Amino acid sequence: MAWAIAVGGIGAVLFAALLMFAWHFAATLFLLFAGMLLGVALNAMATLLGRLTGLPHALRLAIVCLAMAGLLSGIVFLGGTTIAQQATVLSNTIKSQLGSVKEFLEQHGVDTSYLDFTNAAGEAKPEGSAVTTTTPAASQSHGIPGAGALASSGGAIISQTLKVLLGTVSVVGNFFIVLFLGLAFAAQPSIYRAGLLFIAPAKYRAQATIIVDRIGETLERWLIAQIITMTAVFLVTWIGLAIIGIPSSFILGIQAGLLAFIPTVGAILGGLIVVLASLATGWIAALSAFILFLGVHALESYVLTPIIQRQALDIPPATLFAFQILLGVVFGIWGLALALPLMAIAKVMIDHFKAEDQAPARAA
Numbered sequence: 001m002a003w004a005i006a007v008g009g010i011g012a013v014l015f016a017a018l019l020m021f022a023w024h025f026a027a028t029l030f031l032l033f034a035g036m037l038l039g040v041a042l043n044a045m046a047t048l049l050g051r052l053t054g055l056p057h058a059l060r061l062a063i064v065c066l067a068m069a070g071l072l073s074g075i076v077f078l079g080g081t082t083i084a085q086q087a088t089v090l091s092n093t094i095k096s097q098l099g100s101v102k103e104f105l106e107q108h109g110v111d112t113s114y115l116d117f118t119n120a121a122g123e124a125k126p127e128g129s130a131v132t133t134t135t136p137a138a139s140q141s142h143g144i145p146g147a148g149a150l151a152s153s154g155g156a157i158i159s160q161t162l163k164v165l166l167g168t169v170s171v172v173g174n175f176f177i178v179l180f181l182g183l184a185f186a187a188q189p190s191i192y193r194a195g196l197l198f199i200a201p202a203k204y205r206a207q208a209t210i211i212v213d214r215i216g217e218t219l220e221r222w223l224i225a226q227i228i229t230m231t232a233v234f235l236v237t238w239i240g241l242a243i244i245g246i247p248s249s250f251i252l253g254i255q256a257g258l259l260a261f262i263p264t265v266g267a268i269l270g271g272l273i274v275v276l277a278s279l280a281t282g283w284i285a286a287l288s289a290f291i292l293f294l295g296v297h298a299l300e301s302y303v304l305t306p307i308i309q310r311q312a313l314d315i316p317p318a319t320l321f322a323f324q325i326l327l328g329v330v331f332g333i334w335g336l337a338l339a340l341p342l343m344a345i346a347k348v349m350i351d352h353f354k355a356e357d358q359a360p361a362r363a364a
Contacts (some may be wrong), residue, residue, distance in 0.1 A: 039183070039185025
């Protein structure tokens with residue numbers, strides 16, 4: 001009894017320590033998991049290419065990487081200027097529409113003090129504030145800031161510049177980390193698989209092998225299906241908005257395709273952005289864009305996902321949505337974006353242990 005209590009206590013302490021470690025280093029762990037997903041995707045595409053050709057794995061992976069790099073380079077080269085221009089127009093349009101929404105709510109008695117889309121410096125002063133008088137000396141020195149104002153402005157500019165630079169470096173650094181990890185995992189998947197299985201105790205290594213292989217197969221099928229779905233959403237959204245006559249249709253199609261990676265929540269965000277951007281063209285265009293969004297959502301939810309991902313994942317929508325909200329609130333954008341693959345891994349493990357528990361009962 002004492003031995004069982006001691007072992008149980010040690011296990012509880014180790015589990016609590018593991019949870020604390022995952023909590024404090026969640027961003028790093030999500031970054032590593034994203035790199036692993038990229039490696040699985042590259043390996044899956046190389047495997048598909050291997051079914052058509054008998055080339056070695058390294059050469060197939062090189063062909064896949066060169067094809068993807070060429071595709072991205074072509075998009076940037078052919079549509080880089082268009083993407084930049086449409087991104088600027090879209091940003092200004094969204095800001096303008098948000099301001100219009102705030103004004104509409106204020107006219108109907110809704111408190112929008114928590115929505116600040118304007119510059120506080122440009123707002124009117126409240127009643128009762130001190131009124132400054134203009135003297136001739138002040139009027140003569142109008143437009144010439146003092147030393148204190150220059151120092152304050154310079155400090156603010158430097159602070160904002162540092163924030164932008166640090167944010168840019170962080171994003172670029174994370175991108176290259178994910179890219180390097182993905183290429184490393186995809187180049188030698190057997191080595192990392194063997195290393196992962198070596199960590200498992202020898203007694204449970206056979207079960208660990210089955211679980212790891214099933215997880216790899218599930219993620220490969222899901223990623224291939226997700227890439228096809230994202231491409232279809234991008235093309236349908238882009239072509240549909242271009243036919244309607246919505247400006248920035250290309251960049252809106254790109255964001256809709258990228259947000260399709262996040263089930264349910266991504267589709268809602270993408271549709272909201274499309275409708276807000278379409279309001280600047282008129283209510284008819286906005287209504288047409290909303291109908292297009294409903295069609296794209298129906299295509300994704302009731303045609304592409306059931307047909308393409310039927311063999312990949314079978315997770316109830318309510319369970320998936322609740323898990324997304326939980327991880328999104330706790331871990332932010334990383335948890336929201338990677339909720340589905342994490343849940344797929346958990347489902348594979350649960351199904352495996354459930355099947356093992358049911359096997360003795362069936363035998364009896």
